[in-house]
Amino acid sequence: MTQARKANGKTATKPAAKPAGRETDAYLRRLGERVRMLRNQRGMTRKALARHAKVSERYLAQLEAGLGNGSIVLLRRISRAIGLPVTQLVHEGSEPALDLVLLTQFLERLSPPTLNEARDLLLRHFSEPSDNARRHRIALIGLRGGGKSTLGKLAAERLGLPFIELDREIEKRSGATLSEIFDMFGQETFRRAEREALDDVLRRHKGFVVATSGSIVTEPGTLELLLASCFTVWVKAAPEEHMKRVMAQGDMRPMANSARAMEDLVSILRSREPLYAKADVALSTSGRSPEQNVAELLRLIEVPDTRMARQRSGSPTLDKERVSAERTDFEPSWPGLSRPSTPSSFQDVDARDKRGHDGERDKER
Secondary structure, X not given: OEEEEOOOOOEEEEOOOOOHHHHHHHHHHHHHHHHHHHHHHOOOOHHHHHHHHOOOHHHHHHHHOOOOXXXXXXXXXXXXXXXXXXXXXXXXXXXXXXXXXXXXXXXXXXXXXXXXXXXXXXXXXXXXXXXXXXXXXXXXXXXXXXXXXXXXHHHHHHHOOOEEEHHHHHHHHHOOOHHHHHXXXXXXXXXXXXXXXXXXXXXXXXXXEEEOOOOHHHOHHHHHHHHHHOEEEEEEOOHHHHHXXXXXXXXXXXXXXXXXXXXXXXXXXXXXXXXXXXXXXXXXXXXXXXXXXXXXXXXXXXXXXXXXXXXXXXXXXXXXXXXXXXXXXXXXXXXXXXXXXXXXXXXXXXXXXXXOOOOOOOOOO
């Protein structure tokens, strides 16, 4: 506290200003931590991010260490002087609608549980597909090696729906392999192509089972579309299972540095776990056969095993009356299953498919 003398001779006490340097240092540390966390979510090495961002690796290392340069601090000062958050000041595109700005301000005041409830209310009121329609659009998310492709093919066969691998759709639409897309255009172009491929799948199919890349959850807009349009399933496995399955697919790179590879898995899972946890349900494939896993998946989405129905009636169609049953408070009881709101910490981890690059690409299938 400091003393200030009034005109009448008396002194008044006023609070001392915060040390500007200390506040700036804390801001730069938070910024660095956020950059590092987002980089880990995308499975990118610092070298790869520096190359794609066209900045030096040294600059990126300093930024992540909380030693960003003065331009960042100056931009923050300008935004504060205007009375806007930095995010709105650097917003790309046209000026956001006033209602969106006001709604954002309102939502920021809500507690996390209340915010989650508000999102559910908005989805129920404004989302185009009904919950029953979403259950005919099944999206499998999770790390590479979890068993998404195996589970997806079996589930699609049982349900009489097409099975789609989103990565293959990207390649067909672009006329290039994923490696070529990354080599020539980088991750930003791939993310845009991934969103366009998902839009196209949703437009062409009323029902499907789709296996997505493990990193699709790192793009907020694409994740929101996926959650709103599809019944999402987090396909999980134990770390050893991930490694084993990746190598069974012919990728022996994890063996080159197995200790570092496992560290990478844990790091990626730690950063992505809250994103995967937004799925409607979670299913662990560890220690169980593909048939057991698909039976449990059908139980979770409350769709009967139509293979048995076809054997009884000869009809390939779904039993629509049974499909329409909905139990939003369902508690799975099989071992290995958990509600997505409380995921286990490090039991299931990601494997990065570097595809001969510097680790920046995470193309799990």
